[in-house]
Amino acid sequence: MSSIGELRTLARSRRSGPGARPEQKDNRVAYVFLIPWLLGVVLITIGPVLASLYLSFTNYNLLQPPHFTGFANYVQMFGDSEFWTSLKVTLLYVVFSVPLQLILALGLALLLDRGLRGLSFYRSVLYLPSLLGASVAVAILWRQVFGSDGLVNRFLDLFGIHGPGWISNPSTALSTIVLLHIWTFGSPMVIFLAGLRQIPRMYYEAAEVDGASTLRRFRSVTLPLLSPIIFFNLVLQIIYAFQSFTQAFIVSGGTGGPSDSTLFTTLYIYKQGFGRFHMGYASAMAWVLLVIVALFTAVNFWSSRFWVFYDD
Template identity: 65%
Template sequence: MTKTGRRMSAAARQEERAAWMLMAPWFLGVVAVTLGPLLASLYLSFTDYNLLSAPEWVGLENYAEMLRDTRLHKALAVTATYTFVSVPLMLAVALALAMLLNRGIKGLAFYRSVYYLPSLLGGSVAVGVLWRQVFGIEGLVNQFLGLFGIEGPGWIANPDTALISLILLHVWTFGSSMVIFLAGLRQIPEHLYEAAALDGASKREQFRHVTVPMLTPIIFFNMVLGIINSFQTFTQAFVVSGGTGGPSDSTLLYSLYLYSEAFGRLHMGYASAMAWLLVVIVGVLTAINFYFSKRWVFYSDGN
């Protein structure tokens, strides 16, 4: 990064102007579309607001209520389980497939697109409906298990297994992480592998001592994004559970509970406070991630 401020060359100044121009649409969008609701929700989080009459200032009451709300605690536990199980699994699958594709197979572009597809579709309502069928009592999964004489449960109907089907749906959307891994793998200089091979490193050692360290910035990036995204997951849980977070709150993801408080129970003030708690949680997790990243993320440019 340039820290010399005023002493920029003409070329650098021109580049900066271009940067501002290219970012302008985004800034315009933030100011015109996002900023208003953002500030409004911050204000509403300190009010008692039911959509039907004017908001009433209640100070920190909504935030105090969160400490007592056992359903909120349940939603947090469900979301944490969902995140900390599905994100590592998804990254592992994405990395494994990226390594496979990186071996230079024919038709790479085709496979890359095919594996990327679920990332585009996974958040859609249609796939949620499909998932209900696939994991139903007479669905594909149980038909497959039936071939081996196993009688599967009603995955989505049973509170003990419903979250598993949601986690699998999330893992299935590994495509975008995979594409980023693939790009990262391409960036690793071939001469590192050659040097390692000359030193007698096996493929496994090469993976451990060359690939993984060189990929750590990418793993870090994918992990941060994965955690943020999974804390915000809504559609899948909404469709798969029929909008209830059921059975028995077993799939009550945080944003689903927020939605039902806001629009089901008309507790819009409380829901706004919940939204800000989510911001804080995601922010803290990301900060923790960045803090620990110094210990394991390796940037080859020396920074």
């Protein structure tokens, strides 16, 4: 065939010929297998998202039909001091927990990348906190560890130090939840380790020949080549941190106390929606939180052009 028109004619003849039937049948089989996934997307994801968007413009108490109120819920948020407190607590949690978690994860990944024996075992053990960190059981255990008579204070008693009630003290309650988030370093650590294994050894050998120190090699070779992985982990962990709920709910007993020091925005949304039956207002706050997460993500993508380096 010497022309595009002849190729198109041949393609049409093949689709309309006898050979097209098995292919069409295969397509129908594929669509049948896709039906459960499509139903899940529509009924479990898209449907509830659109429903919550509508409810954010209504007054809905779960017991009576929703009543359309326009932007009343969003206007109410501007004067809701408890909402602004929850937003402040959430931002503090994200700002402190995410960088510290990534620093710890990167440090352990660098340690494991040195060729330790039993690497698979250590990697599996260190990954466990990521699997358990968001569970109710670990949150209950964390509450006991940092209680007035918990393991932390008993350890301090050995040195004659009387520790405070970490959970009941407004100045330290949020710090305990930050520590719990930092402890779930396993997932970003494994991703960092995979990224370190992809850095060619020749770059380190060239830096050694030039007399670069260990710190210099880390700063000039490891960080630039690992920057796409750092960016990936940063975006994911910020999103996960904004969504944190179980830890604050269990540690504070569902109140966000003491003195709203652990009142995450997700916890406040839960209290409004299922505690006070203000589902319309809770939906509006959920959408505001979504916009905030989207803004943080957009800023990360915008700033990545200045510090993320790709091979191409």
